[in-house]
Amino acid sequence: MLKRELKSEINKLWEKFWSNGISNPLTAIEQMSYLLFLKRMDVEDTKKLNATKYNYKLNYISLFKGHENCRWSKWSTMEGKEMFEHIDTVIFPFLKELGKSNSLYEIYMKDATFAIPNASLLVEAVSIINNIIDDSLCIGNTNYEVKGDIYEYLLSELNTAGKNGQFRTPRHIIKMITEIVDPQIGETICDPTCGTAGFLVSAYKYILLQNSSKDNIKYDEEGNPFDYIGDKLSENELMTLKTKMLYGSEFDQTMVRIALMNLIIHGIESPNIFRKNSLVDRNDYNENNIKYDVILANPPFKGTFDKKELSNRFTINTTKTELLFLELIYNLLKDGGRCAVIVPDGVLFGSSRAHKKIREILLNECGLEAVISMPSGVFKPYTGVSTAILYFIKGESTKKVWFYDMTDDGYTLDDKRNFIDGNGDMTDIVKSFRERYNQEENDRKSKHFFVPFEEIKKNNYDLSILKYKEIEYQISNFDKPEIILKRIKDLDNEIKKNFEELNVLMKK
């Protein structure tokens, strides 16, 4: 729910970044995130100091003690040149100093460099941020929603894949996956390759929405809910949601920063995002090898891994990242834990031993609930590979698998990805999935159907939908051969006659 003026202002800002030589949107977003972070620090610190005024027990010591000139409110009103100097020589060193004593800031500010090239761009960026966190632009009594939307709008500019092949999963697909998995308050939710934290934010918003009373949800013109605060949750539950439920890790420092900011701006004060390579680092997100109730992920499926680097937890013998992540996810799940993960098509039918083994784990050690086949354009322009969503529950056994053949996600499937209705099959997928056991018939020609476990087992655990879907093949109605033959004869006779006429013409 963004005002059009704000969108155009943000677009202008990108152009500014671009014309000032920062052509990579990742860098631009990273720089914007630093500024957002600084603004937020000031706001939160002031809040806490005010609280201390009325309650001496709180005993809060300001972050800015002795560094009052590092407050956003102090320096954001400076002249451009002065502000530019100030950030470079005072603020950034101060932040790095902070990082030594505070873990969140440490993760956040590791290797941070100030890269805005000139004062005028800085002034522009600062004024946009003042707008973002300026309540006058926000609707209703909470503004996290709008801030979050603004940040997501910033992120939507990320239309190039990162250097390790990571890219931003389209938000409407994330939303659909979240609705299928249906995370609940109190469950721990993890994304081991969280990127910009799209899945975690989506799960957070989903839980808030599920726990808001009807009168407290507003809808915008497009019918999207906004301004819901999870009023049915107790203070305790809300605290749990914000501090103990969402976990993510990410390999790329820039992405870590963006993920942190994304969660912070959505109102999660100290997110549990860790920088690590999930395939290499032995320790889990903490030393106790924690397992999770829910995993949502779109792991990288590009490239392979050096065997020597891999942690020795893996039982499948492969260097393909998409297979390794599946085993990692299986290990990260609690018994009874649920997972929805996006995999490239190769995982569904690959014939190598590792491919087969991973599919056997999914069907024998887990209850594989659903395979949703997606069209190959959903990740364009990053990649045209075709993919599927797997949804499974660890520790159950598979009796039958529900397949859905998604052909339309509401956007064009070319590199432009133009908006059509933004929905396509998605609403139907969630609805059909939830009602899948109440189906009267099971028609292999329709968009979704069940396939019994035995049949899949017989087919080498093949999970590609084309193996089981029946294709209706229309024969066009041909005339009888005799009739066509007669037509050809007539034509040939006419051609003969034409040639005779032509001869006459040519002789003139």
Next chain:
Amino acid sequence: MVTIFKNSPGEWGIKKLGEIAKIQTGKLDVNAENINGKYPFFTCSKEIHKINTWGYDCECVIVAGNADLNIKYYNGKFNAYQRTYIIEIVNKRIVETKYLYYFLSAYVNILRKKSTGGVIKYIRLVDLTDIDLPIPPLNIQRQIVKVLENIEIGINLREKAILETENLIKSVFLDTFGNPLDNPKDWDIKEIKKTCLKISNIIPNKSLSDEYINYIDISSIDNKSKKIVNVKKIKGEDAPIRARQKVLKDDILVAIVRPNLNSVALVSKEYNNMVVSTGFCVLRPNKDIINEKYLFEISKSDYFISNLVSKCKGANYPAVNKPDVLGLEIPVPPLDFQNKFAEIVQKLEEIKEKQIKSKEEMNELFDCCLYNTFMSELVK
């Protein structure tokens, strides 16, 4: 000849293709080809490349494993790209290779629908070994093959005839007027613009923003048949800035981008009044001086193409200016000579249309026989 198709295929035996055939893949990269090679080199494209070393010597059906999954038949020494499947019948007393070839040609449509994969559609070995092949008695197989081969020969003959008709038009032109390059018959020489009428650009009308216009751009021209093939319907407000010219029947469109491709077309009456891109130089013949069919023939001539190519600017995006086209000097024979020529061309065009129609009917006949033979077996 048609009676065999009334046979009920239900009585034929059925076997898995994997049981009766040896299926292997080629081993080479595409760049192994050698243009001057002695042997055919089958890749996934429809065209057959050449190569100097053979790797296989057999009668077989070759299936392209990706791209458009086309089917080819070959008997002899050849080589193959690694994404092609080479299917050899193990016992030729059960199945004729050529029969399998025709069966797979029909089956390929289903394969296309079944093909998996993202960027490039591809088929897997198991997709082939799993095929249920209907196996009629050998004499029936041979009958089927004979009928289909016969129709294929008919199709090829018609293709040749169409080419000959096109050659005839060119030959009559040269015979009547001589090569425009050296103008052996000493016709008057005029710049093209002296033989054409002036055309003014239209300014896209904002009031049309809600209406749909028919728009022809360079990609609408098929430079092989020299015809307008796909007109785009666009909303006035979405019309590109280049949509600024209207054309009339008998205008000639000359694409000024990449003139070496010779994207030219004569506007027939169904395209009258459509909007075209400014990427075309539009020639509107002054009919007191020049006949549109004569001018169109000139615009397809080597003389015209090589002249424009020599005036190209820009290496990555070669293009000429409209004055380059309009300033080109061409021979202008007396009008009654031109009109006579146009009459002959008209006749030959009619013949060609019928030849094309005849070829299409022949294709239809082929498909009809093919599908009636196999389809009831294919679709379960």
